[in-house]
Amino acid sequence: MTTDGGAPAPLYITGTGTALPGDPVDNARLDKVFGISEEWTDLFVGTRTRHFGWDLGTGEVLHTLADLCTEAAGRAVAAAGTDLQDLDFLVLATTTPDRLLPTTANEVADRLGLDHLPTYQIQAGCSGAVQALDLARALIASGHRTGLVIGGDVTARFLDPHRTPADLPAQELVNYVLFGDGAGAAVVSARPDGEGIGVRALLHRFTGRGRPPGQIIDWDGPVRRAPGRTMLSEDYRTIEAEVPGLAGEICWELLDTTGWAPEDLDFLLPPQLSARMTRHIVETLDVPAAHEVSCVADTGNTGNALPLLQLDRLVPRMTAGERALAVVVESSKWIRAGLALEKHREAEPNR
Incomplete structure (x- = not known):
């Protein structure tokens, strides 16, 4: 996996x-x-x-x-x-x-x-x-x-x-x-009980060697009162430039791992930094057969919750045998991550 x-x-x-x-x-x-x-x-x-x-x-x-x-x-x-x-x-x-x-x-x-x-x-x-x-x-x-x-x-x-x-x-x-x-x-x-969505491939890979962080969140505490200290900063322009390409790499690596073709995808869960960037990424990935599952326009970027919020929206839409890719990019120090998902198909009863 x-x-x-x-x-x-x-x-x-x-x-x-x-x-x-x-x-x-x-x-x-x-x-x-x-x-x-x-x-x-x-x-x-x-x-x-x-x-x-x-x-x-x-x-x-x-x-x-x-x-x-x-x-x-x-x-x-x-x-x-x-x-x-x-x-x-x-x-x-x-x-x-x-x-x-x-x-x-x-x-x-x-x-x-x-x-x-x-x-x-x-x-x-x-x-x-x-x-x-x-x-x-x-x-x-x-x-x-x-x-x-x-x-x-x-x-x-x-x-x-x-x-x-x-x-x-x-x-x-x-x-x-x-x-x-x-x-x-x-x-x-380990068993396909309940919703029974199988994780067919999982990608989690640090790719930030030698690259400056796209986001910095500093530590909380008394030092926060230091003049000019920035607690949270976002290099939005660099992220906007880098994430679409990374998303494409994730998508194609997951497809290669599973042996799926783009037309085999029923759903796409794209990165969710902002609604505008998500639209651009979906256009760049060019998997027109897949239905987009996004939430960022309504929830904002909720960090670690986001892929699970998307998954919660995906669950009621999937039927047996349908497939989805979830693509995740962490820009703080550049991590490529993602999931290939397939709704469990019940085995046919013996005749």
């Missing part, structure tokens, strides 16, 4: 769930609160709404990462029809844990009533959900039966409601319109 050869270990996604905090925040609201031009956001970013776990007026945190991940996980477990006590492991991927210790993964396990099982927390950007599935594959190949994969991010520590555009350089300002908060989860198994 990796692109490095060898017999693939079976991995199936049997249930998915998501969580988005509060009401959607549209571009008019961002314009009113931060003075960020609604017309500029519509034209250059294309994202219509996003959700925040904090109050735009006061900055008060209303939904933590643990809140969102627990909610998404509960929905995924219910969708899979799995008993919580049957879970053998939990893997959580995030850029923005609620604190260093205890880990958000263990906070979520506690809230779900889980105990006596291995838990893992992966520090990652947008590719984290794929990295978590890669770890889940290894755990299932080692003998575990069923596990829970979660991805999520929150922006409360990095977007300041008291700043104005006049205070912000462009590499900070763009983050106020790109990002939103959210979490997604998937129950995974």
Whole structure:
């Protein structure tokens, strides 16, 4: 199930769930609160709404990462029809844990009533959900039966409601319109129970040697008060230039691994940095037979949650035998990642 050869270990996604905090925040609201031009956001970013776990007026945190991940996980477990006590492991991927210790993964396990099982927390950007599935594959190949994969991010520590555009350089300002908060989860198994979407190939590869990062998120803490320190910066122009080409490499490598042709694809889950960039990437990939499954225009970029939010939208649309590619690019230090998915086809009964 990796692109490095060898017999693939079976991995199936049997249930998915998501969580988005509060009401959607549209571009008019961002314009009113931060003075960020609604017309500029519509034209250059294309994202219509996003959700925040904090109050735009006061900055008060209303939904933590643990809140969102627990909610998404509960929905995924219910969708899979799995008993919580049957879970053998939990893997959580995030850029923005609620604190260093205890880990958000263990906070979520506690809230779900889980105990006596291995838990893992992966520090990652947008590719984290794929990295978590890669770890889940290894755990299932080692003998575990069923596990829970979660991805999520929150922006409360990095977007300041008291700043104005006049205070912000462009590499900070763009983050106020790109990002939103959210979490997604998937129950995974060695058996095609529930939804039974098989992971036929999985790509996760660091490709950033010698390349400057496209995004930097600095550490939180007292040093944040240092004058001129930037907590969150985005080299949007470089990302816009590099991601389409990387997405094409991912797409063709996954097709080569599975032996599928472009016309065999029923669905495409493209990278989700912004709605405008997603449209450009889909046009560049040129797989016209595949139906696009995107969410970024409605949710904003939710980081580690994004592939799982897309997957949650894909699940009710897939029928037996249909195929999909999920393409993920992490621009913080350039990771190529992706999934080749196929809806399980029940074997014909003996006659």
